[in-house]
Amino acid sequence: MNLVKRLRERLYSALLFQEISFFDSETVGDLTSRLGADCQQVSRVIGNDLNMILRDVVQGMGALIYLLSLSWRLTLSTMVICCALVMIMLLYGRYQKKAAKLTQEFTACANEVAQETFSLMRTVRVYGTEKQEFGRYEQWLKKLADVSLRQSVAYGWWHLSFSILYHSTQVIAVLVGGTSIITGHITAEQLTKFIMYCEWLIYSTWRIGDNLASLMQSVGASEKVFQLMDFAPSDQFLSKGMKLQRLMGHIEFVNVSFRYPSRAMVPVLQHVNISIHPSEVVAIVGLSGSGKSTLVNLLLRLYEPTEGQILIDGFSLRELDIKWLRERIGFVGQEPPLFRMNIISNIRYGCPRDIKQEDVEFAAKQAYAHDFILSLPEGYETLVDDDLLSGGQKQRIAIARAILRDPDILILDEATSALDAESEHYVKEVLRAVRNDSKAKRTVIVIAHRLSTIQAADRIVVMDGGQILEVGQARHIRSKQIFLV
Numbered sequence: 433m434n435l436v437k438r439l440r441e442r443l444y445s446a447l448l449f450q451e452i453s454f455f456d457s458e459t460v461g462d463l464t465s466r467l468g469a470d471c472q473q474v475s476r477v478i479g480n481d482l483n484m485i486l487r488d489v490v491q492g493m494g495a496l497i498y499l500l501s502l503s504w505r506l507t508l509s510t511m512v513i514c515c516a517l518v519m520i521m522l523l524y525g526r527y528q529k530k531a532a533k534l535t536q537e538f539t540a541c542a543n544e545v546a547q548e549t550f551s552l553m554r555t556v557r558v559y560g561t562e563k564q565e566f567g568r569y570e571q572w573l574k575k576l577a578d579v580s581l582r583q584s585v586a587y588g589w590w591h592l593s594f595s596i597l598y599h600s601t602q603v604i605a606v607l608v609g610g611t612s613i614i615t616g617h618i619t620a621e622q623l624t625k626f627i628m629y630c631e632w633l634i635y636s637t638w639r640i641g642d643n644l645a646s647l648m649q650s651v652g653a654s655e656k657v658f659q660l661m662d663f664a665p666s667d668q669f670l671s672k673g674m675k676l677q678r679l680m681g682h683i684e685f686v687n688v689s690f691r692y693p694s695r696a697m698v699p700v701l702q703h704v705n706i707s708i709h710p711s712e713v714v715a716i717v718g719l720s721g722s723g724k725s726t727l728v729n730l731l732l733r734l735y736e737p738t739e740g741q742i743l744i745d746g747f748s749l750r751e752l753d754i755k756w757l758r759e760r761i762g763f764v765g766q767e768p769p770l771f772r773m774n775i776i777s778n779i780r781y782g783c784p785r786d787i788k789q790e791d792v793e794f795a796a797k798q799a800y801a802h803d804f805i806l807s808l809p810e811g812y813e814t815l816v817d818d819d820l821l822s823g824g825q826k827q828r829i830a831i832a833r834a835i836l837r838d839p840d841i842l843i844l845d846e847a848t849s850a851l852d853a854e855s856e857h858y859v860k861e862v863l864r865a866v867r868n869d870s871k872a873k874r875t876v877i878v879i880a881h882r883l884s885t886i887q888a889a890d891r892i893v894v895m896d897g898g899q900i901l902e903v904g905q906a907r908h909i910r911s912k913q914i915f916l917v
């Protein structure tokens with residue numbers, strides 16, 4: 433139990449510190465089955481199978497030495513049979529390893545389908561696709577059943593070959609041993625002992641084969657676990673960067689180009705140059721897919737630019753301590769997901785300072801979330817689950833979380849997209865408050881779709897196809913067709 437716990441801890445921490453691009457290429461179902469069933473299998477190998485194999489090797493070696501001392505001729509004939517058994521055992525072991533890998537793969541795929549269906553249950557219900565979803569799940573279960581059937585057949589063959597070879601040793605021992613008694617090479621007592629120890633040897637070989645097959649199954653399943661555990665943490669967690677005395681919030685993108693590692697052929701940003709001054713409010717606008725969120729992803733150092741660099745207060749992002757920097761950035765993403773915790777913990781989430789209830793309430797008031805939180809059954813203690821809050825309410829909680837950090841750089845990525853007209857008005861008020869708060873000077877980047885939202889901005893950056901089309905004040909922007917009114 434302790435071993436499973438430690439394996440899970442190690443794997444979980446190895447996964448937590450990977451680059452974000454790693455999570456783009458792995459599926460949630462696969463990773464959760466690695467943490468669950470696979471860790472259990474690995475601990476079984478280490479805790480059980482290896483012990484049994486060692487015990488049987490020692491027992492088999494003892495029997496072999498004793499058999500050799502009784503009659504090397506008889507032992508030789510037994511050894512031929514044992515070698516045949518070992519050959520079959522190796523083949524069987526290899527087969528089990530392959531089968532185990534397939535089992536893990538199909539189980540992960542089945543889990544993935546189930547997870548996806550349950551989390552998108554509303555869409556499934558609305559489109560009436562329950563049967564299709566069942567079909568998708570069943571398809572993986574069929575594949576699993578197929579592998580399991582083949583494993584049972586292979587086990588049957590392995591067992592049959594053992595029985596045949598085991599009985600052959602006894603027949604050979606009686607035949608060769610009988611002749612040896614007649615020629616006076618051994619006595620009847622020695623032959624009896626020989627047959628007994630022969631049984632020991634062959635049973636030990638069989639048990640080694642059996643445990644080895646189960647070991648191979650686990651090895652097949654655990655290969656990926658060890659592979660994942662061996663992944664080095666992302667560079668940003670290894671190198672200790674600089675911490676500046678104060679963050680002014682001067683952001684520069686210098687000739688930045690970028691492609692996502694999972695789609696390395698597609699350029700997403702091309703030669704982007706922007707300089708955002710301290711305390712400036714800059715709105716980034718552009719059609720869907722033009723690369724606005726990608727700019728923010730690079731600024732948060734979730735990905736590294738393929739070319740060029742990003743400077744904060746004149747220092748390259750790579751030189752700065754990433755934890756220190758992220759503590760000074762408030763970020764509200766698109767459709768911000770909340771954690772299954774109470775509202776107060778969701779607002780406090782990741783805040784490095786000691787936080788009092790009044791601080792949380794103040795941030796919630798600034799984000800226009802306080803009133804609706806108080807109207808919930810248990811106020812700030814209410815547990816957040818998917819159905820409880822509307823998109824706009826979730827967004828206001830995420831804004832409160834960002835405000836609570838009192839960040840030097842505030843990033844609102846399409847913070848208004850999920851909001852109705854009333855809530856959008858609140859967000860504009862938040863922006864205005866943030867802007868007019870003379871005590872807290874902060875740089876604000878807001879990605880928006882509505883012209884009205886960006887009126888408060890000092891400058892507008894218009895993006896198109898991964899490039900900057902235009903930069904200027906709202907009233908001078910020519911590409912007005914891209915805004916919603």
Ligand SMILES: Nc1ncnc2c1ncn2[C@@H]1O[C@H](COP(=O)(O)OP(=O)(O)OP(=O)(O)O)[C@@H](O)[C@H]1O
Nearest residue numbers: 456692694695700719720721722723724725726727
């Ligand atoms: N994790 C990812 N892996 C691969 N490609 C991605 C990834 N995220 C975004 N892209 C691609 O990068 C391009 C730019 O996406 P991005 O999200 O930056 O656009 P956007 O301007 O913010 O769009 P929207 O307004 O719809 O959010 C798109 O073509 C998108 O498909």
